[in-house]
Amino acid sequence: MNRRSSLQSKENIKKAALEAFSKYGYGGASMKMIAHEAGMSVGGLYLYFKNKEELYLFLIKEKLDEFSKTAENAFKIINDPVEAIVRYINISIEYAKKHKEFIITQSKEHGFTFGMEIKKKFFEEQKALILRIIKKGIENGIFKPFEPVEVAKVIMGLIRGFIISIVINPENIFDAKYCTDVILKGLLKEN
Amino acid sequence: MNRRSSLQSKENIKKAALEAFSKYGYGGASMKMIAHEAGMSVGGLYLYFKNKEELYLFLIKEKLDEFSKTAENAFKIINDPVEAIVRYINISIEYAKKHKEFIITQSKEHGFTFGMEIKKKFFEEQKALILRIIKKGIENGIFKPFEPVEVAKVIMGLIRGFIISIVINPENIFDAKYCTDVILKGLLKEN
DNA sequence: AATTCACATGAACAGACGTTCATCATTACA
DNA sequence: TGTAATGATGAACGTCTGTTCATGTGAATT
Secondary structure (H helix, E strand, C coil): CCCCCHHHHHHHHHHHHHHHHHHHHHHHCCHHHHHHHCCCCHHHHHHHCCCHHHHHHHHHHHHHHHHHHHHHHHHCCCCCHHHHHHHHHHHHHHHHHHHHHHHHHHCCHHHHCCCHHHHHHHHHHHHHHHHHHHHHHHHCCCECCCCHHHHHHHHHHHHHHHHHHHHHCHHHCCCHHHHHHHHHHCCECCC | CCCCCHHHHHHHHHHHHHHHHHHHHHHHCCHHHHHHHCCCCHHHHHHHCCCHHHHHHHHHHHHHHHHHHHHHHHHCCCCCHHHHHHHHHHHHHHHHHHHHHHHHHHCCHHHHCCCHHHHHHHHHHHHHHHHHHHHHHHHCCCECCCCHHHHHHHHHHHHHHHHHHHHHCHHHCCCHHHHHHHHHHCCECCC
16 A cells, blocks of 8 residues: 555654553553554665654654643633642543653653653753743742742652553542642641 | 672672663663673673562562561551541651652653563552551541542642652752641641 | 556565473482 | 582674765756
C-alpha cells in the first residue's frame, strides 16, 4: 500500500509509538512492532523520524508541551488561589489518566540522560506556576505562612504521586476531591 | 579466578545487578555488563540465577521485603498516630534515597506484568498499615473525620510522589518536615 | 503517454542480546 | 596422591535489534 497522506502516516506512527513505548518502555518497544501497529513497514518509519531516539524524544516533547499549554490557559481565567490549586490538580490528573504509563516511561529509561533537558525545563516551569499560586494565597492571607518554595515542592510531589498511583493502581483510582481536601484543610483537628 | 565463596559471588551479582537495572532499566541492563560489574563471567551468573528475569524478580522481592520489615518494626513501638505518620513518611524517604532509581524501574518495565503480584501485595500491605494509623487517629479524635480509606490513598500517593521527586530531582531534595506539616495542618488558614 | 516525484516496501546487514556448554582450576576429602 | 566436587570461564549459538537501501507503486505533472 502506498500513496497515503504523509500527515496521516506520521500521525499513525506517533500513536503506535506512544502505545508501544508506554507498554514496553524504550528498550522493550521495537521499531518492527511500532511499524506493524502503525500499519506500515519498518522502512517507512525512517521516512518520518531519523531514528528510534528521535521518535521517542519527539513524543516526550509533544506531550509535555500539550500539558503546559492546557495548564497555562486554565490559569488565565482564575484568580482565587484555592480554586487554582484545585484546578491544577484536576488538570494533572486528567492528563495522567489520558497518558498513563508513558508518563512513567519518561522519567526512567536510560537513567534520565534521555531527554533530560526537556523534562528539567518542564518541571521548573510547573514549579514556578504552582509557586505563583501559593505565594498569592499566602499574600492574600488565605494560606498559612508556610515557606512557599517548600510548599510548592510538596504540592508537586503530591501530584506526581497521584499520577504514579493512577498508573500503578488503575482499578483503584481515587477522587481528586479527597486529595485537595487533605492539603487544604489538613488532617489535624485543632492546631 | 575461581574458588571464591559462593555467598560472596551471589552478593556481588546482586549488587551489580541492582546498580545496572537501576541505571538502565530491565531492557537496558545486559547480563554481560552485570557480570563485568560483579567481577565474573557471564556464565557465572547462571550458576546463581536461572535467567535474567529470575534475577530481576529476586531483587524486587528482596527490596520490598526489606522495606516492609523496617516499617513494621518501627510501628511496634509507636502509639501516637501523628508520630506514626511522620515516622512512616521518614522511613519511606530514607528508603527511597537509598535505592533511588530502582524504585521507578520496578513500577514500569514490561508494562507491569513483571512481578506484578509481588508489588500488588506489597502496596496492599502498606495501604493497610497506613489505614490503621489513620483510623486510630480519627477514633482518638486527633484527626478530622475524613473517609479513612481515601485519606490512606492520598497519603500513599504523597509518599510515592515524594519518592519520585527524589529520583527526578536529586539535587533539589525537600525536607520531610514540610511534607508532614502540610498534610497535618493544611494550607488554609481558617475553616 | 511519458516522466517525475512522494510514499512505501521488506530483505539484508551488522551488532547486541540472553543463554548454553564443553572445558578448566582450585579445593576437599579419600 | 588421586578423585570428586565446586566454582568459574568465555567462545559459540540462535534470535532479535535498529538501520539501510535497492526496488516498487501510484498519483501528479508534463
